[in-house]
Amino acid sequence: MKAISIIGSTGSVGVTTLDVVARFPDRFRVVAMAAGRNLELLADQIRRFRPQLVSVETPELARDLADRIRPLEVTILHGNEGAIAVATHPEAKLLMSALVGALGLPPTLAAIKAGKDIAFANKEVLVVAGEVVTRAVREYGVRLLPVDSEHNAVFQCIEGRPPETVKRIILTASGGPFRQWPAERFGEITVKDALNHPTWRMGNKITIDSATLMNKGLEVIEAHWLFGLPPEKIDVVIHPQSVIHSMVELIDGSVIAEMAITDMAIPAAFALAYPDRLPLDHLPPLSLIDCANLSFEQPDLSRFPCLRLAYEALRAGGTMAACLNAANEELVAGFLAGRIRFVDIPKHIEAIMSHHHNAPARTLEDVIGTDGWARAMARELMGAGSAEAQA
Numbered sequence: 001m002k003a004i005s006i007i008g009s010t011g012s013v014g015v016t017t018l019d020v021v022a023r024f025p026d027r028f029r030v031v032a033m034a035a036g037r038n039l040e041l042l043a044d045q046i047r048r049f050r051p052q053l054v055s056v057e058t059p060e061l062a063r064d065l066a067d068r069i070r071p072l073e074v075t076i077l078h079g080n081e082g083a084i085a086v087a088t089h090p091e092a093k094l095l096m097s098a099l100v101g102a103l104g105l106p107p108t109l110a111a112i113k114a115g116k117d118i119a120f121a122n123k124e125v126l127v128v129a130g131e132v133v134t135r136a137v138r139e140y141g142v143r144l145l146p147v148d149s150e151h152n153a154v155f156q157c158i159e160g161r162p163p164e165t166v167k168r169i170i171l172t173a174s175g176g177p178f179r180q181w182p183a184e185r186f187g188e189i190t191v192k193d194a195l196n197h198p199t200w201r202m203g204n205k206i207t208i209d210s211a212t213l214m215n216k217g218l219e220v221i222e223a224h225w226l227f228g229l230p231p232e233k234i235d236v237v238i239h240p241q242s243v244i245h246s247m248v249e250l251i252d253g254s255v256i257a258e259m260a261i262t263d264m265a266i267p268a269a270f271a272l273a274y275p276d277r278l279p280l281d282h283l284p285p286l287s288l289i290d291c292a293n294l295s296f297e298q299p300d301l302s303r304f305p306c307l308r309l310a311y312e313a314l315r316a317g318g319t320m321a322a323c324l325n326a327a328n329e330e331l332v333a334g335f336l337a338g339r340i341r342f343v344d345i346p347k348h349i350e351a352i353m354s355h356h357h358n359a360p361a362r363t364l365e366d367v368i369g370t371d372g373w374a375r376a377m378a379r380e381l382m383g384a385g386s387a388e389a390q391a
């Protein structure tokens with residue numbers, strides 16, 4: 001019986017994780033869960049999975065939750081400290097890291113330092129602090145098991161192979177809802193258009209990132225840290241059917257691909273049970289007949305500059321990726337709130353990156369400083385943008 005903690009239990013990945021846990025009650029036990037504001041769902045999860053400890057965003061929400069779950073005896077904490085307590089629960093062997101954004105960094109790093117294996121969904125953590133996190137993973141001897149479907153695919157294709165036999169990895173991307181839109185129409189993209197992802201159902205932030213292709217850019221940076229490859233050995237190909245989740249090319253020209261239906265239960269179950277495999281009999285099989293036409297395209301960096309900006313941040317090294325990420329998080333929130341246009345996201349990120357004084361990213365303090373600076377600058381740009389829009 002493996003004891004696990006989950007941060008982000010009420011999110012898309014968190015809910016999928018709990019569904020896998022519920023299907024294998026003899027294998028997994030949830031000891032702690034952290035969420036943000038969705039108390040109704042969290043209260044249901046507490047009744048169902050009976051964790052010892054939970055955490056929510058604020059003290060007010062913690063009090064509200066206590067009223068909702070009475071008479072159950074559960075310790076309820078809040079904020080960053082609460083998420084860290086959940087992530088480092090003494091009984092947990094593994095943490096499912098499924099918060100969204102850089103806020104997942106402190107609890108994920110704390111869990112690594114407490115010796116927990118990490119089922120790793122929260123990609124922004126590696127984008128912001130790849131050097132700090134991977135150093136801690138080596139130092140504390142824990143496993144970082146990718147849940148992101150592309151990295152999970154690469155992990156499966158690469159496993160057991162000597163690093164010198166890997167020529168490059170090829171991350172696949174669906175291309176998002178605007179793959180076939182002409183550049184002239186990008187100015188009219190609405191939030192509703194952008195939330196309409198063609199192949200995956202996910203949280204709002206990653207769905208917008210998929211529409212701008214920033215998600216693929218973040219994944220390139222994530223892949224660099226997970227697999228230790230330089231940017232020139234990490235390629236992206238648009239594959240609208242999302243059947244091949246990613247590929248690895250070996251030095252002899254063999255290309256190994258991982259294929260599956262688009263269901264996050266597969267990579268989540270892989271990471272939870274590793275190195276075992278779970279029978280996910282409830283899922284429909286992949287029908288090769290139904291997906292007989294697999295196609296591949298070059299990403300268009302002029303319509304989707306976010307992917308280019310992510311490569312640039314990775315090549316620049318240091319705190320540039322933390323800058324890119326923080327700017328993106330703020331601007332995506334601004335777009336979702338109707339404060340800026342879709343096309344403003346890459347435009348503002350590029351402006352913020354061009355003003356950033358890049359520096360080494362060896363400590364948490366290095367990246368936290370950059371994160372704060374880039375967020376402030378993004379808010380300033382959005383303020384100016386809103387004022388212009390109103391004028």
Ligand SMILES: NC(=O)c1ccc[n+]([C@@H]2O[C@H](COP(=O)([O-])OP(=O)(O)OC[C@H]3O[C@@H](n4cnc5c(N)ncnc54)[C@H](OP(=O)(O)O)[C@@H]3O)[C@@H](O)[C@H]2O)c1
Pocket residue numbers: 007008009010011012013014034035036037038039056057098099100101103121122123124147148149200201202203204205206264
């Ligand atoms: N969704 C996917 O299929 C998928 C695939 C690959 C990778 N990922 C990555 O996995 C991560 C999670 O994605 P997601 O789609 O599951 O996101 P999501 O549905 O938006 O869920 C985010 C989770 O974080 C919690 N949260 C947000 N703000 C918080 C705060 N201030 N304090 C505490 N908790 C907070 C949310 O809680 P409340 O809802 O309770 O507020 C929720 O549990 C992201 O990094 C994403 O890039 C996701």
